[in-house]
Amino acid sequence: MSDFLTHECGIAAVRLRKPLEYYYDRYGSALWGFNKLFLLMEKQHNRGQDGIGIGCNKLNVPTGEPYVFRRRSSERDALSTIFRKEIKGLFKMGRKTGLDPKDPAVVREHFNFGGEVLMGHLRYGTSGEFDDGSCHPYLRRSNWPTRTLMVMGNFNMTNTGTLNHALIERGQHPVFGTDTQTVLEEIGFHLDEAHTDIYRRLRDENVPGSEMPDLISKELDLQRIVAESAAPWDGGYSICGAVGNGDMFVMRDPNGIRPCHMLITDEVIAFASERVPLMTVFEADQKDVKSLDPGSVVTIKSDGSIHDGQFAAPRKYTPCSFERIYFSRGNDPQIYRERKAMGAALVDQVVEAIEGPMENAVFSFVPNTAETAWYGLMDGLRVYRRQQVRSEILEAQANGTLDEKTLDDLILRNWPRGEKIAHKDIKMRTFIAQEKGRDLLVSHVYDITYGVVKPEDALVALDDSIVRGTTLKKSILKILSRTSPRKIVVCSTAPQIRYPDCYGIDMSELGKFIAFQAAVALHRKAGRQSVLDRVYEECKAELKKPAGEMVNRVKGVYEAFSADEISEEISRMVTPEENEWDGEVQVIFQTIENLHAAVKGPCGDWYFTGDYPTPGGYATVNAAYVRWFDGIGGRSYDLPL
Structure with a gap:
């Protein structure tokens, strides 16, 4: 994804099933x-670089000793x-102290993270300021372990405003307006209720206070608590939580929007956002x-x-x-196959776009995450060329013109030529992300290989997706044009992104999408401002x-145009105005049909089709249009519905 875009968080959790002495004896380390946990987070570092957090619950801690620990940081290289x-x-x-730091008993007593329940979070923020306090896990403390709660997750709730309002109506005083705080407080409320009910019953039965903690811990029903808490939630989520007594839960939203995987062995129960790290x-x-x-919801009792x-x-x-197109690491076997299939699915469009023989084209990719799809494109082009050669050989043979x-x-010429043209400077990208004047520097994020592309060549650059088109216009196309090809073709393995996401x-912000900007420009060129006005009134009525x-009224913005017409307008819009190179730029997108053919099994596509999996999605898209029309920026899915 060449656009600078934050996304997805990552979760990791480890529940040890043996005492620390076991891991010391078998693996030589009580820190196993x-x-x-560190390795699970490192293998998912692609999912979050704004900040990290880790938490630990120790089991069976003597009264008076701390049992829950947390560290968070938003500094660079925080992990x-x-x-x-x-x-x-x-x-x-x-x-x-003279104590042996390798001794399991010392680790358990003196090391904050020498416990049985370990959890870690990698943050890519979609709201709030990127400081330590905004990093997960969030912690709700109490002097009762069975009321202490630590929560982290990969999620967005579309109805955060409504959820916060419900807390206020209940009589609570939520301090923060984020969905993370709302989730923590909602689960915490139902945990408190369950705890109090058990406590009062035990008290009325004259159970001694010294016996109550163990009895309350045994009776807590986390599945019921989670079900009561999640009833009003609308969003995509995978959430992990731990109660101070050592009970633990991991849950996934009813539509399966956000990913979550689990591994159970005799030694450990582990969870992660992605399969391959496990x-x-x-x-x-x-x-x-x-x-x-x-x-x-998977619950693990103490x-x-x-x-x-x-x-x-x-x-x-x-x-x-x-997740299939970009977020998850490409070494997952299924995702690897699907990304190759996405690249291969673009072959017919690419062949048409290069407007000439393959020997007069160079096929490359940008950024590095598009490399797997590029392999699929190259495989597909070779298959296409082999079929072409076979037909030409048979035709020549039938005509009697087949000679050496x-x-x-036929065999030696006109085969697809792949080259590494664009090189991404990661350090420069990191610097620019923190620099207010990033527009002045963004054109230097990428460098190119000189002397490979010839003037008669079309240069084809494969990208994962094109969201805003900003980096494409201000950086990539300016740099690629220095190779002086006759034409630049930019291919997106994803279809046109037309609608907001609200699940992670x-x-x-609808107005930032290049596909939406193109549709609006086409309406205004044709003198159809009335269409945009009508959609505005329809969206307000829906809200x-x-x-x-x-229902999604923003679909009305796109109804008058074919996908090709919008792609043509996008091509015009992303072509740099000031450039010595005078060649043509063409942007092509994956079709939705081919995306579904490449991805095996169900595939959420609401950002392409506008068909949302939850009611909050339709509220989001209509609100996003109203905010764009009224000139209001910011998120559109945290307002009361």
Whole structure:
């Protein structure tokens, strides 16, 4: 994804099933679980770089001793820094006290993260300021372990405003307006209620106070608490939480929008946003890593017992297709195959766009995450050329014109030529992300390979997706044009992004989408401002309806145009105005039909089609249009519905 766009968070959780002594004896380290948490997070570092957080619950801690711990940081290189500091602190304590920092008993007593329940979060923020306080996990403390709660997740709720209003109506005083705080407080409220009911019954039965903590802990029903808490939620989420007594839960939204995977062995129960990190870190087979079912919650009691149940009925399965296109690491075997298929699906459009023989074209990719799809495109082009050669050989043979020269020309010429043209400077990108004057520097994020593209060549550059087109216009096309090709063709493995996302990706402002800008420009060129005005009134009318009755009125903006017409306008819009190169730019997009053909199984496509999986999506898209029309920026899915 060449556009600068934040997205997705990552979660990792490790629940040890053996005492620390077991891991010390077998693996030589009482920090086995802590190290596995680090590796799970490192293998998912692509999912979050704004900040990180880690948490730990220790089981069966003596009264008066701390049992829950947390560290968070939004500093650069926070992941390695936090883990390194914690381990250094352990060994520094050992030098001061003379205790052996490798001893499992010392680790458990003196190391904050020497517990059985470990959780970690990688943050890509879609709201709020990027400071330590905005990093997960969030913590709700109490002097009752069974009322202490730590929560983290990969999610967005579309109805945060409504949820916060419900807290206020209940009599609570929410301090923060984020969906994370809302989720924490909602689960915390129902946890408090369950705890209080059990406590009062035990008190009325004259149970001694010293016996109450264990009895309350045994009776807490996390599945019921989660089900009651999640009943009003509208969004996409995978959420992990831990109660101070050591009970733990992991849940996934009823539509399966956000991903979550689980591995269970004799030694550990582990969770992660992606499958491959679990396979790699624990050396597990693919068949042993299970994807959580939509609407399911896995609960693990403090005694280690596991229950996998439903907190809500599963709905239509609509996993986010951007996981397949871009977010998840490409070494997952299924995702790797699908990304190659997405590249191959563009062959017919690419062949038509280069307007000439393949020998007069160079095929490349930008950015590096598009490389897997590029392999698929190259495979597809070679298959296309082989079929073409076969037909030409048969035709020449039938005409009696097949000779050695003709055969050499057919076999040796006109094959697709792949080259590495664009090189991304990661350090420059990081600097620009923090620099207010980034527009002045963005054209230097990429560099090119000189001397490869000839003046008669068409240069084809494959991208994962094109969202805003900003980097394409201000950086990529300016740099690619320095190779002086006769034409530049930019291919998106994703279809045109026409509608906001409200389930985890930072794509909520409708007016920033290049496809939407193109449709608006076409209307205004044709003198059809009245269409835009009509859609505005229709969106306002929809927002007065109950969320479950709304429809997507923004579709009316696109109805007058074909996908090709919008692509042509996008091509014009992203062509740099000031450029010595005078060649043609063409932008082509994946078709929705080909996307579904490439992705095996269900595939959420609301940002392409406008067909949302939850009622909050329709509220979001209509609100986004109203905000754009009124000139109001910012997110459109955190208002009361």
